[in-house]
Structures are given as structure tokens and as C-alpha cells.
Amino acid sequence: MTITQPVFDVAHLGHVEMLTDRYDESLDFFTRVYGLKLSGVDATSAYLRAWDDYEFHSLKLTRAETTGVGHIGYRCASPEALARRVAAIEASGYRTQGWVEGDMGHGSAFRFEDPFGHVFELYYETRRYVPTDDADRPVLKNTASAFTGAAPRRIDHVNLLAADVAAFRDFMQTCLGARVTEYIQLDNGRIGGCWFTVNNKTYDLACTEEHGGGDGRLHHVTYATDQREDILRAADIFLQNGVHIETGPHKHAIQGTFFLYVWEPAGNRVELANAGARLILAPDWEPVRWTEADRRKGQAWGLKTIDTFHTHGTPPVKRQGQ
Template sequence: MAEKIRDVAHVSAVELLTPVLDDTVRFFTDQMAMEVVERRGNSAYLHAWDDYEHFTVKVTGATTSGIGRTWLRARSPEALSRRVRDIEESGFGEGWDADKRIYHFIDPDGHPFGIYYETQRYQASEATRPSLKNQAARFPGRGANVRRLDHVNFLASDVQINEDFVGQALTGRASEQIILDNGTKAAVWYTFSDKSYDVVYTRDWTGRSGRLHHVAFATDTREDILRAADVFLEAGVHIETGPHKHAIQQTFFLYVWEPGGNRIELCNAGARLLLAPDHEVITWTEAERAKGQAWGLKTIETFHTHGTPPVAESEWA
């Protein structure tokens, strides 16, 4: 059996598109406790307090909501070279950025990505310098206090094709999956690290391509998420479902919609780790998923029908 190479270190940042740029930026600064570190054109770059990277989220004004580019950091310059080679061989490569630092590509469903090794680290200011030197910035002590980006859940017209791409071109490994009674894969969770998952591909019920289900950010504890629910309530942010615990991956969760319409998840940073190098993929059936979440909460209907950019029910394939 060939040794499994893990060339991607982690998902480092994500771009969200929004038709209400200022409102979405305020959501991330006021309710999520992020810091605007840069503005460039029609985009704002925001940093979560313990992210070593320069930015965690890029928010870009657009005519509709949705996901822009997702960035991955390679484990080494050699790992980057191997990934670029395999991505180009897959036929989904787009080429290097102007600085020849980030290689751009798409997945089979059309979601844009960038992969790189050389990075720009966050530099704390006098206002954000922490007392403890082993964290990136001081604890903000407001809103949800999200610590870092956790994972991205993409909607996909064909989960299987994307699974082959993530496994072969990006060296991801599947950790859990949902298989319907007809044998179709409805969703697959992948990890690049020792976390139980970093990206997810979920079947898009509309038949469209390139859409987003949600982006998730990690807090330290479940109690942070419970407090965040009150923060969102007072701010008039739409709480979709939770707080509760998922059966799949056992993530404690809270889902809200930011002002632009994108679904945002808060999850606990102490989620499961996959330390076994020979971990076997956990499969969930339709009957098991019909039971709802870990403690019996039924999955809300909008969790299956809401994605961004939005698609009217009359336009579903």
C-alpha cells in the first residue's frame, strides 16, 4: 500500500461575496469580533484573533451572496510543487498570480481556490498586541470571539467527482460520509490535517455548481457559542438552528445568516481529532440521518434548501 502523502497543511482563508458590503463587514467586526486589517478596492480583509495569517476572511462587495476564492497553505515548497503538478494534470489549473506566489485553480464544481506556501503573517499593533506571546493577537472580549477559520462546506452538483479531485490532487482524506439508499453520496467530509475535517462537499439539491453551504469559525468552548447566540439575538442576526450537537463529526454548532445571506457556523475548537493513520471512513445512512442531530433535534428545512448564491425554487434543476 502506497504511503499517503499529506501536502496541504490547512484551509487558511476564504472569500465571501455580499451585496451589502458594509453590513457584512460590521457583522464580522461587531458580532464575530474580527479586526479589519486591510481594505483594497471593493474588499475588506478581516483577521480572527488567533490566526497567524495576515487575514482570515476577505469580504467582497458583489451583486449577490456566495463564495469567492478559498486558500490552502501547502506544508512546504516541495509540497506546493507536487500539488501544482497534480492540479495541472487534472485539468483544473488556472495559473500563478501576478506575484508567482499563489497558484490558482478550480475544483470540478467550479469553486475557485488558491494554494501557496510563502505567506504573510499577521503583525499585531499596539492596540492588538497580546500579553501572551504564543497567540497572534489579544483576546477581543466581545461578540462571539471566534478564534480561527475552521472549515468550509461547499455545495456541489456531483460529490463523487469532487471526492476524486480532493483525494488525488489535494491529498485530502475522507473521514465521514452520507450514502443514500440508492448508493449516491450525498456528502463527504475531508481532512488535510489531524482535525476530523477541513472541507465538506454536499450534494446541491438545485443541480447548480459553485455554490456555498456554509463557512465555519471556531470558538474555544461550547459556552462561547451559547453566549454568541445571545449576542446574535440582541443584534437582530437571523439564527437558523442550534445551539446543538451534530451526530456527524460531533460538532457543537450554531448556524446564523450574515446580512449578505451567507450561512455562517460557529463550532467548538475542541472537536474530534483523527490520530489514527489508518482511520476508516464512517458511513451514515438515510435512516440514521432521519433521526436528526445527536440529541434528537430535527434538521431544519432551510438547512437543505438555503445556499448562496440563492436559487429560486422555480429554477431548481
């Protein structure tokens, strides 16, 4: 796979909009059980963040008649960087939606689509989170808000599903200037999955092959914890609250993250991962290639990956007669 030159016009993954048809139950899960903090609400959405997310929100939870992902937001490095990316996207031939007004958490954003219907937006002007009461004011001045319980620290990545991962790779490289850090090469020549970074994290977005026949679907959203022990405690909290634990805690072979996957009440998959130790510091990083033989070995350790991990995505695919 070709090594791409780092661009760094895009600073980081900012937020994901998740759709839910069980809004009240989903909001209760993300705040009371999962441990995100509520920054604000409007007529249709709740704006949530982890305790060390510096922006106003990293998850926008929106009332809908379905589930899945509404859009994925990335913050650019500067107004000039945003202008460069917009020019590149407009020249690329990918479908664009143009400029939209910002929501509660950020300024105006430029929206565009990948070939599979996922909506992305780029923005620069943002609203930083400011604690409004003593209970949420950090005693350590170098964190964004108080640490409470075993809550996740920050948003880490999103995983999307696509029928043609190679086409999605081209989209990410063209529109976001992203680099591939690891990928799966199938025996038939197709790319089965790609892991992308726009900075020095190992990845902030993954795309894996769609096996359910849907379009524009979500595989999962992930928040990072400080320690593996946080994830072990979270497993007990999920169990106590009747949350569906799909798989984990185990360790991924690809990217090496310690993980736990659950389904929130509407069926969207959510992950907790200890994902912060590895960084991509080499400007000429050679993407790591995983073969089908590698993948048949399963995860680095833990139980075998269960079937739903390869088939479940949101929204569900409606079959004929449903």
C-alpha cells in the first residue's frame, strides 16, 4: 500500500452524531451508565462529552426514527487549513452539501459525503467547554473537567462500514489528507479494512467491509480510558445495569487496543478502549498489512470474535417482507 505524505490540515476527530429512536433511554445510558457529561440540549439533540474532551461536545445524540450515524465532524488546524481542505474536496468530485450553520458546539462547517452515504463535516471555530459549577471544576488545571468514577477520558475513534473499503480509503486520503496506519488485505485482493489517522494517533477512524448489505452504516463509536482497569470496572457497571455486553474485554491484534463492546439501548454499538499508548511518530510510516491468515488467528488474546461483530451495524438492514 502506498505511503502518503502527512498533511495535517485536519487536527483531530471532533465529534460524532449518533441517531437513536429511543432517545430518553440512550441519553440515560450515556450519562448515568457510560459516564459522559451533558453539556447542553436543544429541541432535537443532547450534546455530550467525556471528562477530558476540551470541546463542548464529542457526541451529539439526536432523536430520530432510526439509528446509526448522522455525521462525523473533524476540526481543522486553522482557518487557512479549513479553506485548503474545502478547495480540495470541491475539486475532488465527491458529493458536497456545502456550508451549514454550526450547532451548539461549533461554528460553521463544510459538509460532504463519502461514496457510501456517510456525511462528514469540517470546521475550525469551536466552543471550548467551561465548567459551570464546582462539582465539575477540575482541581488539576491541565484537565478540562473533574474526573468522576471510571468514566471514559476522551473520544477516540469511529468505525464505519463500506461495501468498497479501497474506495473509502481514496476518499479519506483525498478529502481529509488521512494516512493509513494498518489494513487488512483479503486473499481475493480486496481491502477488508483500513485504519486512518490525520495526526500522530494510531487511528481516529476505521472502515471495515459491509457484510449486511446496508449503506452509510455505523459499526461503532469508541471512547478511550486511561487504564485497562477502567474497562474491567465498566464491565461490572454494564452488567449491573443490564447493558448488552457483545464481546470483551479482550485485546485486538490490529492496533493492539484492549477493548469492550456493548450495545446502547437503541442498538448502536459503543466501545471502551485503552487506546492511548501507541503513537505514529515516523513521517514515513509503512502501513501494517494483515492477511486473512493473520485474521483467522483471531484477536491477540481473549475469546474468538463473535459473529455479530461482523454482521451487526446501525441502522439495521430491512429485509424483503419486513
